[in-house]
Amino acid sequence: MRVVELFSGAGGISLGLRRAGFDILKAYDAWPVAVENYNRNVGNHAVVADLKDLLSTIPEILGLAPDMIAGGPPCQDYSSAGNRTEADNARLTLAFALIVATVRPRWFMMENVIGCAKSSTWAEARAILKRAGYGITESRINASRYGVPQSRRRLFVIGRIGERDDFLASSIAATASAQPMTLRDLFGAITPAAIYFPATSEARRSIWGPDEPAPTIRERSIRPIPTSYQPHPDDAALIRNGYVYSRPVRAGRGVRSIDEPFPTVTRTAWERPTPRYLSAPHPGDPVAAVDTAVLTVHQISRIQGFPVSWEWRASAKQDILQMIANAVPAPVATALGRVILDREAGRTAPDISGGFLQWLHKRGKSKASARNVKASAGRARRLLGGRTFNNLALEISALESLPEFQAMRKATQSDLRQALRLLAEYQAKGKQRRQKPRQATAQPIEGFAEAA
Numbered sequence: 303m304r305v306v307e308l309f310s311g312a313g314g315i316s317l318g319l320r321r322a323g324f325d326i327l328k329a330y331d332a333w334p335v336a337v338e339n340y341n342r343n344v345g346n347h348a349v350v351a352d353l354k355d356l357l358s359t360i361p362e363i364l365g366l367a368p369d370m371i372a373g374g375p376p377c378q379d380y381s382s383a384g385n386r387t388e389a390d391n392a393r394l395t396l397a398f399a400l401i402v403a404t405v406r407p408r409w410f411m412m413e414n415v416i417g418c419a420k421s422s423t424w425a426e427a428r429a430i431l432k433r434a435g436y437g438i439t440e441s442r443i444n445a446s447r448y449g450v451p452q453s454r455r456r457l458f459v460i461g462r463i464g465e466r467d468d469f470l471a472s473s474i475a476a477t478a479s480a481q482p483m484t485l486r487d488l489f490g491a492i493t494p495a496a497i498y499f500p501a502t503s504e505a506r507r508s509i510w511g512p513d514e515p516a517p518t519i520r521e522r523s524i525r526p527i528p529t530s531y532q533p534h535p536d537d538a539a540l541i542r543n544g545y546v547y548s549r550p551v552r553a554g555r556g557v558r559s560i561d562e563p564f565p566t567v568t569r570t571a572w573e574r575p576t577p578r579y580l581s582a583p584h585p586g587d588p589v590a591a592v593d594t595a596v597l598t599v600h601q602i603s604r605i606q607g608f609p610v611s612w613e614w615r616a617s618a619k620q621d622i623l624q625m626i627a628n629a630v631p632a633p634v635a636t637a638l639g640r641v642i643l644d645r646e647a648g649r650t651a652p653d654i655s656g657g658f659l660q661w662l663h664k665r666g667k668s669k670a671s672a673r674n675v676k677a678s679a680g681r682a683r684r685l686l687g688g689r690t691f692n693n694l695a696l697e698i699s700a701l702e703s704l705p706e707f708q709a710m711r712k713a714t715q716s717d718l719r720q721a722l723r724l725l726a727e728y729q730a731k732g733k734q735r736r737q738k739p740r741q742a743t744a745q746p747i748e749g750f751a752e753a754a
């Protein structure tokens with residue numbers, strides 16, 4: 303799939319999507335320093351452009367005919383670190399929506415802070431995207447479950463033309479790792495008796511201690527440590543110390559163990575504890591903040607998912623930290639990119655929640671018959687290559703046009719059609735209920751809201 307990235311910064315999204323298998327056509331950002339770093343490290347796709355200038359950008363992007371537009375419009379206006387007044391920066395979310403709605407690629411992906419989800423600007427942008435025909439999935443993601451050692455929570459909005467809302471939510475949730483990634487997972491166990499398991503990606507370590515479970519053993523997994531392998535001395539110091547400091551947000555903990563993820567990376571991630579913090583530390587700190595390791599900019603960059611080989615260029619350290627803090631960690635973009643490619647290729651289908659069974663049961667179906675309806679709906683979805691349609695008539699006619707469907711017995715065809723009708727009714731009722739939560743009088747059915 304061919305992608306254009308808007309508000310590309312130094313290129314976290316582009317790097318991640320390219321690793322997932324996307325072809326990056328072009329990237330746009332107004333900050334020349336970020337564009338220079340993008341072009342140096344990701345590839346020569348980025349140009350300096352003010353995306354408020356829709357008359358220039360829309361015709362150009364229309365000419366590129368991308369399959370997807372991705373981007374993280376500036377977030378300061380929604381961010382808990384900003385003053386939360388929706389002003390010029392928030393308008394850039396509207397610019398994103400207007401470009402997508404006019405160019406109408408099959409897919410779009412937008413990242414922002416969690417606070418964006420409830421903003422009036424996003425409500426306006428969402429309405430523009432809905433009118434352009436997109437089904438929209440809004441997922442709140444913790445990056446530590448998607449390949450970086452950082453508890454960074456962000457909103458990802460993914461849209462595809464013609465789908466029902468929430469069409470991708472179950473696949474995104476299914477990709478999350480069971481355990482959060484920790485700093486030790488990234489920087490490695492530096493131990494005198496190390497064992498070398500070559501890492502499967504740059505985000506993973508190669509050195510493991512003898513007193514911990516080994517990574518998944520693959521073909522040619524265990525090899526002698528090559529003489530060329532040098533654990534970085536900064537990483538060795540970090541692992542030996544075992545603790546790091548990060549300026550706390552809202553009176554939280556300042557000290558983290560390396561067996562936890564780091565908190566959200568910000569421009570101040572390298573700062574030492576202030577005298578004020580040292581005199582009144584958080585009672586939950588496992589060691590004194592003064593004894594913790596100091597992260598280097600390079601380490602902060604890796605915690606944010608940039609590869610070891612990435613070269614930052616800027617005259618001011620603050621600019622480098624700003625580009626790092628702004629970024630979508632590339633492993634997160636890779637994980638979501640794969641979810642998109644899998645659905646595009648029909649390899650996944652949305653889960654149908656257990657709430658559907660209860661709803662069918664309440665409508666008088668026996669347990670066995672409800673299970674049959676759910677199984678038929680799942681079969682129809684898989685036949686449709688995982689697609690959902692915001693219009694039931696279109697959904698049924700797409701099903702009827704499939705040769706596999708045409709080869710089925712009449713009774714089976716009728717079961718599949720009926721199952722899709724019931725599923726659509728159930729999901730529409732769930733949506734109405736979510737839109738008017740305060741007016742609802744009936745008792746909610748367990749699992750109902752999750753399903754729609």
Ligand SMILES: C[S@@+](CC[C@H](N)C(=O)[O-])C[C@H]1O[C@@H](n2cnc3c(N)ncnc32)[C@H](O)[C@@H]1O
Nearest residue numbers: 309310311313314315332333352353374629630
């Ligand atoms: C949150 S950052 C995006 C980071 C990027 N997604 C990444 O993964 O590295 C927002 C970017 O929007 C850019 N920006 C702000 N105003 C802009 C405008 N009017 N036109 C284009 N880019 C703009 C900023 O320079 C910044 O790099």
